[in-house]
Amino acid sequence: QSVLTQPPSVSGAPGQRVTISCTGSSSNIGADYDVHWYQQFPGTAPELLIYGNDNRPSGVPDRFSGSKSGTSASLAITGLQAEDEADYYCQSYDSSLSGWVFGGGTKLTVL
């Protein structure tokens, strides 16, 4: 059971917009700790996609955006492309656990 809750899977057609939610609690996201998002393709290491809730590292397309409100965060992908099919993980810090925590991951399927 992950501390941060994500939907196991989401899907969308090319060109559509999808969102992935990440729900936490008052000891992590709700405590105003930042949320980061990672993208992972099969057989490879994850890569940073969004950091500090809504910031994109250089090289990440602006089709990807992040937001945070209360005890939840979201990753939005617009103009969905086949190459976006991957697993997505949110991550934050938890003060009760005194450590970094991940969501369980969401598999994005492009129909």
Add this chain to the structure above:
Amino acid sequence: QVQLQESGPGLVKPSETLSLTCTVSGGSVSNSGHYWGWIRQPPGKGLEWIGSVYYSGTTYYNASLRSRVTMSVDTSKNQFSLKLRSVTAADTAVYRCVRQDLYSEHEYAIVAYWGRGTLVTVSS
């Protein structure tokens, strides 16, 4: 460009100790502003942070693993290491060493660099 490479046995017997080393190139483990950590991923499952070590030797461990984990840093070799004691089949996973970059206080760290990972299987 920072590169991290894990090394260690790919097979460990139950109740024994898993030992991995991460060699860092293109950067120094002695630099401040970074944590050096381990994250594992059981086959077909999600990511789990194991722990992190600062160049000074200060360590931070996942509460659920704290009683079995020891991490250390060797600045002379530009390496850091992980030991996980009393392993069981549940510890079978791909283990990746990472560099966490601090952009504010301790809690605000992002995983900026990842090793490719090494599969460690716990089996007799």
